[in-house]
Amino acid sequence: MKAERTRRRVLELVCAHLVVGAALLGRLGLGDDAFSTPILTLAAFAAGYALLDLIPLHLEFRRHAHTITITEAVIVASAFHMEPAGVVAAAVVGELIACLKNRLQPLQLTFNVAQTFGAAAVAITVFSAVGPADVTSGWAWAAAFAAAACFATVSMISVASVLTIVEGTPFRQVVGVTSASTGITALASAALGLALLTLADGSAAAPLLLAPVVALVVLESKRVTDASAERLRFQRLYEASSRTARLSRLEEAVTVLASEARELLTGAQAICCAKGEDGSWSGVIVDDAGSRALDATAVEELRSVSGDSTVELAWQQVPTALRAVCARDSEVVVAPSDPTTGGQVLLAVVAPHGGEQRQSGLAEVLSAFAGTAALAVSNAALYAEVEAALRHQIDLNRQKAEFVAAVSHELRTPLASVLGSVQTIRRLGSRLAADDADELLEAALAQGARLRRLIEDLLLVAAAEHRTAHHQANPIDPVATLRELEDQFRAASGGQRLRVVVDPDVNELCTDEDKLQRVLTNLVENAVKYAPDGPIELRCAKVAGGTRFTVTDSGPGIPAHERERIFERFVQLDQSSTRRQGGTGLGLHLCRNVAELLGGSLIVCGRGDDQPGAQFVLTLPTQSAIPGPPEPQPHQRDAEPFPDRLVTTGTR
């Protein structure tokens, strides 16, 4: 609706121009000689008009930049040569050509042509009123200026009107801003128009008249161009800053910053170096071919040449490693970010020497951008940190959920056996054969024991993790311990595969026997579970300062990159529901924690004889010298979450 109203009002304005123009031309009289001008002259003026219309000049008054055209010169010149109708026709045709060349919208084109028609008619009417004068007469000046001023003024009022209609800009504001440029336009145009005529008449005074005007306009135009280039640069600096404000990865940030710096300074190449989280510097160089890492030497060179301040290096001053990557004979501008605000980024732009007009202020812009870049890089680092923390938390939560599910399963399974057995004995009563009843009771006891051990393991691992578990180091004979273990496993399924080997020189060691048993039991059970076939060897050997227990199986083994992960809490390498074995993923985590509690270590490796299989190596010191936590005071003992009683009554 609004667009339609605007359109109608613009068309009304067009009509007003046409009516006024036609009325004025009618008053001047269109006699038989109205179109006596040779068509070539008319075409020449029209072409001149179009040409001047297409070459805008930039001026600045009162802090406003203006773009003007001095088409009035053609009006003035043609007024001395043609009848009023010819003048108007030349202007209209010229304007039409310019509009077509600029590919204006139909409405804009209509308005411009109508406005030219109206303004030209007013100008020629005023010219006729003051003149008709000979070019050489004194009145020629007055007539020329009056015509140019009228044309410019009418144009200004028309443009102000149309701006008020289309953009809603207040009329007075447009007039206020444009009146000065209108005056200049009129003056310059009149002078130029007369100068052209004088020149055509062969007068030598013409160039003299023309020169100062042209010089003034050209100089002013250049000054304004420079100023707007400066504005444009700051605009680009601002845009580049806002584009780089939300980068989330350091490598990405560095690359984007280098590209932005290159764009900003229109360099051939740009480099961005940043200090990483680990304190080391790395850099990226960007050019037409894309981006790639900058070698460390060049990064160091850049850092040492710049120090804390922005420097501009001529080719001779560019250090060698940097020269290797820069285009030959370039100039390099290096800007570090302000060290007081972090000082983490270094930007460098490589511009071909003399390839482009050297612009002043490049170093300042680059220096300013380096500040932005430092912010972007520290943002990226923060973002990465937060993201990693979040991912870790999510991972932990997932692990916990899996752990709860696994523990629930592990607790429910033996409990179901215990309850099922007991319920059966009660349900069936005398219908149950005596052997069957015994079998069920045995099973219930065994499953109950399994349940108890799982609960103890859970408590022990919690205590070991927090280093709150106590251990009592007593001298033990490893041979006896291992024999006991062997007996314990002989009856269990898979236990037949266990072979215990004790080297003859193994001595007594001082450690917590219950906990050692617990670790070894877990390791052997682990081997039984994950290496379903083949022998399992438990070897005990003397090493410097301690005793080493190795459990070797011939199962599938553990890939090297997973070897540390298996000791993490709740980790089971095969997480599919068809995994062969249950378990909570707690056993190995428990083993390592207890081993460390006893002052020893537990690692896993391959078998080392090119056979598949895993080898767990538990090393314990001869004297368990690492003290446990400080002995709690008697009143704290009650508060101990995991009393010794619980953790030392392991299954035998």
Add this chain to the structure above:
Amino acid sequence: MTDNGDAMNTEVDPTHLLEASARRPRRVLVVDDDATIRRVLTLNLEAEGYEVSVAGDGEEAKELARSVHPDVVILDVMMPLADGYSVLRALRSSPQTNDIPVVLLSARASDDEVFQGWQSGADSYVTKPFELDEVMTLVDSMATTADDTLLS
């Protein structure tokens, strides 16, 4: 249909339906990797007059289900070789076994698991530890329903 099913169809007179179903020993396949659970279920089911087959893993279960054609399957979820869900899918995809009622028996008790159990086409989902009376009642009702289906 197995030979048995056809035999039932030809031999049973609708008027003697109850008598016939009581006469015929109903078969239950118990699948669990835990020997104690297998034993417990077997003893109880046999005491109720069922004929019981047992399997210790998923693959064995699939084979037995085909060869024995039980009236009800009690199926553990977490087992070696093939888990309960895959056994269930195998049963449902074969025309020979797709009508056998299945009770899933699992120590995995989360809502997700129960939901997945129902979705896989289980007729019932029981979590461990279970009440034996409840399982017996369930098996009984399913075996009867299976008989009806077979005879109708």
